[in-house]
Amino acid sequence: MMRLAAIKASLRGPNALPLRPAEQVMDLERLGAMHQSRLSFMRTLVRRIMLERWQVNIARQELCAEGYGTLIYEINTPQGLFSFVIFSNYLSPEERNDRVIASKWDLTMALVEGRIEDEYLAFLRQNVPLQEAGRVDSRVFVLSRANRSARNFDYVVAQLSKGEQPDVARIAEVGYLYRTTAVYGSGKLGMADWDKVCSRFPDFARPFAAEMFACFMLRNFSLLQVEHIARQRDPQQFTPMKLELKRYFGIGNSTGLGMAPYLINHPILINRWIEMRELALAQVRALGHIDEGVRWRLGELLGRCSQHIAETVTEDAWQSNNNRRVIEDLAKLREQAGVGLESWNDLLAWSEQHCSLQGQELLVSVMLELYPQLVDGLDEYYCAEEFLDLDPLMPLQQLKAVIEQRYAWTLKIDFSDPKNRDIFWYRSEDKMEPRLGKCELDDGREKQMALGVGYAVFRCYQLLCQYIEEFPEHTTARFMVARPKLRGIVRRIQSMNRCVYGDIQANLLAHDILPMHLLRCKLSFFGVSKFDPRSRLWVRNTMYQGAPLLEDIGKTYNDDWFMPLAPTVGGND
Numbered sequence: 001m002m003r004l005a006a007i008k009a010s011l012r013g014p015n016a017l018p019l020r021p022a023e024q025v026m027d028l029e030r031l032g033a034m035h036q037s038r039l040s041f042m043r044t045l046v047r048r049i050m051l052e053r054w055q056v057n058i059a060r061q062e063l064c065a066e067g068y069g070t071l072i073y074e075i076n077t078p079q080g081l082f083s084f085v086i087f088s089n090y091l092s093p094e095e096r097n098d099r100v101i102a103s104k105w106d107l108t109m110a111l112v113e114g115r116i117e118d119e120y121l122a123f124l125r126q127n128v129p130l131q132e133a134g135r136v137d138s139r140v141f142v143l144s145r146a147n148r149s150a151r152n153f154d155y156v157v158a159q160l161s162k163g164e165q166p167d168v169a170r171i172a173e174v175g176y177l178y179r180t181t182a183v184y185g186s187g188k189l190g191m192a193d194w195d196k197v198c199s200r201f202p203d204f205a206r207p208f209a210a211e212m213f214a215c216f217m218l219r220n221f222s223l224l225q226v227e228h229i230a231r232q233r234d235p236q237q238f239t240p241m242k243l244e245l246k247r248y249f250g251i252g253n254s255t256g257l258g259m260a261p262y263l264i265n266h267p268i269l270i271n272r273w274i275e276m277r278e279l280a281l282a283q284v285r286a287l288g289h290i291d292e293g294v295r296w297r298l299g300e301l302l303g304r305c306s307q308h309i310a311e312t313v314t315e316d317a318w319q320s321n322n323n324r325r326v327i328e329d330l331a332k333l334r335e336q337a338g339v340g341l342e343s344w345n346d347l348l349a350w351s352e353q354h355c356s357l358q359g360q361e362l363l364v365s366v367m368l369e370l371y372p373q374l375v376d377g378l379d380e381y382y383c384a385e386e387f388l389d390l391d392p393l394m395p396l397q398q399l400k401a402v403i404e405q406r407y408a409w410t411l412k413i414d415f416s417d418p419k420n421r422d423i424f425w426y427r428s429e430d431k432m433e434p435r436l437g438k439c440e441l442d443d444g445r446e447k448q449m450a451l452g453v454g455y456a457v458f459r460c461y462q463l464l465c466q467y468i469e470e471f472p473e474h475t476t477a478r479f480m481v482a483r484p485k486l487r488g489i490v491r492r493i494q495s496m497n498r499c500v501y502g503d504i505q506a507n508l509l510a511h512d513i514l515p516m517h518l519l520r521c522k523l524s525f526f527g528v529s530k531f532d533p534r535s536r537l538w539v540r541n542t543m544y545q546g547a548p549l550l551e552d553i554g555k556t557y558n559d560d561w562f563m564p565l566a567p568t569v570g571g572n573d
Helices: 002-010 041-052 118-133 153-161 168-173 194-200 209-233 243-248 257-265 267-285 292-310 317-340 344-354 357-369 396-406 453-470 476-482 484-496 516-526
Strands: 055-063 069-077 080-088 107-113 140-148 176-184 250-255 423-427 434-438 529-533 539-543
Touching (some): 002 267, 041 516, 055 209, 069 118, 080 118, 080 209, 107 209, 118 140, 140 209, 176 209, 176 539, 209 250, 257 434, 257 516, 267 357, 267 484, 344 357, 516 529
Parallel strands (some): 176 250
Antiparallel strands (some): 055 069, 107 140
């Protein structure tokens, strides 16, 4: 924590630049405009793997000519030994389904503590392919499943089996061989809970590190499997895939509403993630002279971002319009930077006047990319104690002032308007997945999830003001005795007042709420790219495109796979 304290101290004083204000940063539309960065979980995990030189070896490979069977990787890290087991089974086209209601998949996987013995493998083989219908034990950290890309998998196998490389333009349309439809961890289905993982296994003691590692291993297995099948199909003609093509393949991901409640239910953790990103940005903004090398690198990265977005394929009109606007923003930013870049603070302020929110936040990611010495390592502070404490001695006048200052956005919403209380969130009984209901059309409002923080604060404020009129000198404890059902929201208000950024500033009950912003926010912290919304409720994206391969471990690593571009395939590696 010493480095964090030093950073915060350096940003104080009369000449220091302040952090961006909460009312700006925590606006939902801006959070939904964020992009991957050096602090994204995939980037920080791969950086650790490469710099610590994790040893990943195949301990068991039992795959038939068509790639079905079992494969086990053993992973030796500086802190322990782990196994990643994959079960590959035949899946007919009519059974292939990416929705959460699916019960069969091309691949099922588990990340496991220690070495897998035959008896334990039999146990995993009975349960892992069942996913939610099975049960595992606390040796398991992560369960996941994935389906083949109908457009890429068989095509890549066919190309390699006849001695040819896949067409780059075709890969660019769908940059993966598999897409995962769920990655489970943190105590679900009998797995190790987060307390065990973070206290006993330092290699994965950061948010979603184990889940991100499972996706990283899936990506590497997908490349192994297509080469295995192609080699078996025609050993004489077979040609391995070129490394630059391999690196361009990522893992597809489908993300729906299941991810959205996390951002509301873990406010202290989300505050910490945002705070680290903003601290990194503040350090960059505080820099003085910008040398020519950095100016050149800025132009190169802005151009790379523009091309990366141009290579993103989506049929969604909203996303297509966003992409066009960001490309225009990037062109204007390159021009503005070329005119004469005096300071990062000036460029950021200029972007806020002339660029879309997505363009502004992409500039933030680029600025962080330019200064790894300031940014790298802040991910060490991503964990946070998630206790919402009640302060019973707080005077009610102070509690009222906290709401008026920190939750002013809730007091501006007209909750008497039915449109602002039109939506309720609930969990489906069949898969326990979040869904959206409309109050006028759907039953079940009495079973809604407690995600309407804005309305809860507004209602608390109304009742608090009424109580203060009669008892102005009382403390929070007396108010809680009179209104015990408000204990949860008061605890949240008091706790978030101790945070820099606090709650997401959005009314999740409004008729025009766009859950896509919640999904995009969390996915940006994961580090995904190439968003392709399939509706306002779920989105496809790509993970680990451009990332190093297992065979790159031990080589020189420069950590430069931000916004990867389609490769130009030349001669042999």
